[in-house]
Amino acid sequence: MPKIVSNAELNEIAELIAGHPDGIGLASLLRAVGNGISRRTVQRRLASLVALARVVTAGEGRAVKYRLAPIAGEADSVIAPISGQAPGEIYVPVSPAGEAIKAHVRQPLHQRQPVSYDLRFLEAYRPNETLYLPEVLRAQLHSLGRSPAEQSAAGTFARDIMNRLLIDLSWASSRLEGNTYTRLDTERLIEFGQAAEGKDAFETQMILNHKAAIEYLVREVDRVGANSETILALHALLSDGLLRDPQAGGRVRHRAVEIGGSVYLPVALPQRLEELFGIVLDLAAEIRDPFEQAFFLMVHLPYLQPFEDVNKRVSRLAANIPLIRCNLCPLSFIDVPTQAYIDAMIGVYELNRIELLRDVFVWAYERSCQQYVAVRQQLVPPDIFRLRYRAELTEAVRAIVRGGQAASAEAMRTAIPVTVAEGDRAKFFALIEEEFKNLHEGNAIRFGLGPLEFAAWKRDG
Structure with missing residues (x-):
């Protein structure tokens, strides 16, 4: 026959939970009750409190937290089903x-x-x-x-x-x-x-x-x-x-x-x-x-x-x-x-x-x-020129790094893709030059370059 849990036993656990308005996990609760009560006993009392709607849970698995359920209205010796929004309860506007x-x-x-x-x-x-x-x-x-x-x-x-x-x-x-x-x-x-x-x-x-x-x-x-x-x-x-x-x-x-x-x-x-x-x-x-x-x-x-x-x-x-x-x-x-x-x-x-x-x-x-x-x-408005040549810029930067070349003016001019219009090549060169000035391990991913890959290129030259 299952052991009947008394109100006094439930109240002891509920009082401990009440001291943690943001919720308390099982491990912390076990530490709070001390060695006098087993883990299984605490879990059984928690299950009873949840079933009685005196305690609510948040989270899943080992991250579950227990806290007192918000109560609407006045309570006598019998707790009525919870309805509406409790005074002071934080909620969202509801339809x-x-x-x-x-x-x-x-x-x-x-x-x-x-x-x-x-x-x-x-x-x-x-x-x-x-x-x-x-x-x-x-x-x-x-x-x-x-x-x-x-x-x-x-x-x-x-x-x-x-x-x-x-x-x-x-x-x-x-x-x-x-x-x-x-x-x-x-x-x-x-x-x-x-x-x-x-x-x-x-x-x-x-x-x-x-x-x-x-x-x-x-x-x-x-x-x-x-x-x-x-x-x-x-x-x-x-x-x-x-x-x-x-x-x-x-x-x-x-x-x-x-x-x-x-x-x-x-x-x-x-x-x-x-x-x-x-x-x-x-x-x-x-x-x-x-x-x-x-x-x-x-x-x-x-x-x-x-x-x-x-x-x-x-x-x-x-x-x-x-x-x-x-x-x-x-x-x-x-x-x-x-x-x-x-x-x-x-x-x-x-x-x-x-x-x-x-x-x-x-x-x-x-x-x-x-x-x-x-x-x-x-935020700075987007650079339309950079957006237009986004793919070409990635191609040029990646070609220099993966080719093991130094970011010299000659290498940058050679790396300019043929798809860049003749009239835009000077401005595109300036764009590559600016990118290499600001390139580091943390942002090289924008060009499909991993941090280690970029670090190796930088180390080698």
């Missing part, structure tokens, strides 16, 4: 449809009907006919996200704001998984390689994985897209060192998974999962509007749960693929309330309803754009 979803997902687990993957949700979507984002809303998002580089080569704007994007998106996306790094901690880690004191190595790895994945999206912008190669690569980068099975990174899962805090049961059969993964990406690739494609990926990748873990992180970075390719302001998820995002995702899982997630998506994008207004204003 009436979003409020209905929120009310459902705030019910205790035992009051929600278990559901499995519903193929009809995916089958009902017709690319460029079904629209999760109405036309007026998409027009508003396009207006907000327009950048000075909109007519430039794909990925130009993301490269222009790369340092800011790496910090903002790495920090904000990790925070939605319960990561306790501050933005300043994240900046020091990314810019100087300094891990924050007192932080779990798991959290540090999560931040660094985001950095690697974002760099991949921007560096390989001409190759990335809504395709399996890109999504699998994102998962491999984001999950590096964080999975129990190292071979699970970058491949569709082969075992069943469960969703913490939800009654949703994802597809378990590997062959079926592979098939649906391909269908989701085929549909996404057909969507012409970048915002509609971004939101579709945010909805259907987590709903399918194609990986053992790190699904939501993959979907958040995947949502940036069409935005980066179209030189639109990226979606950084800055200041997105964790509980609002969790509620929205559970609404997709359990109800196949996207309205609350759409509310979060639109608010998050507006907030991201506000962050980058000042950055956009500081």
Whole structure:
């Protein structure tokens, strides 16, 4: 017969959690309770608190955090189902449809009907006919996200704001998984390689994985897209060192998974999962509007749960693929309330309803754009001449470096491609000369040159 957990035992754990408004992980909680209570006992009490809706979870796997559930209204000895928004709770503006979803997902687990993957949700979507984002809303998002580089080569704007994007998106996306790094901690880690004191190595790895994945999206912008190669690569980068099975990174899962805090049961059969993964990406690739494609990926990748873990992180970075390719302001998820995002995702899982997630998506994008207004204003207008001869410039610089030549005037003149018009050759020569003055290991990647390759050329001559 299962052991009955008393209110006093539950209250002891709840009081410890209450001392950590931003959430506390299992390892930290075990240290707080001391050696008198076993790990299994603490886990059982946590499960009871979650079932009673006294505690909510954020994050997945080992990154899961526990915090007290926000409570609306006055409480007596019996805790009523949570509804509405608690005083002081940070949330996003919510539509009436979003409020209905929120009310459902705030019910205790035992009051929600278990559901499995519903193929009809995916089958009902017709690319460029079904629209999760109405036309007026998409027009508003396009207006907000327009950048000075909109007519430039794909990925130009993301490269222009790369340092800011790496910090903002790495920090904000990790925070939605319960990561306790501050933005300043994240900046020091990314810019100087300094891990924050007192932080779990798991959290540090999560931040660094985001950095690697974002760099991949921007560096390989001409190759990335809504395709399996890109999504699998994102998962491999984001999950590096964080999975129990190292071979699970970058491949569709082969075992069943469960969703913490939800009654949703994802597809378990590997062959079926592979098939649906391909269908989701085929549909996404057909969507012409970048915002509609971004939101579709945010909805259907987590709903399918194609990986053992790190699904939501993959979907958040995947949502940036069409935005980066179209030189639109990226979606950084800055200041997105964790509980609002969790509620929205559970609404997709359990109800196949996207309205609350759409509310979060639109608010998050507006907030991201506000962050980058000042950055956009500081950007130098694109050099039209340089844009016209972008391919030729890359060819010339690469030819000199890979040919092991010194960057002399003679070598630069010889390297000018025949496709450069006669009247433009003098100006093109000046452009090559300027590029070599500013070339170093960190930016040589713009010409397809790796840091080691460039360093070897510089060392040799």
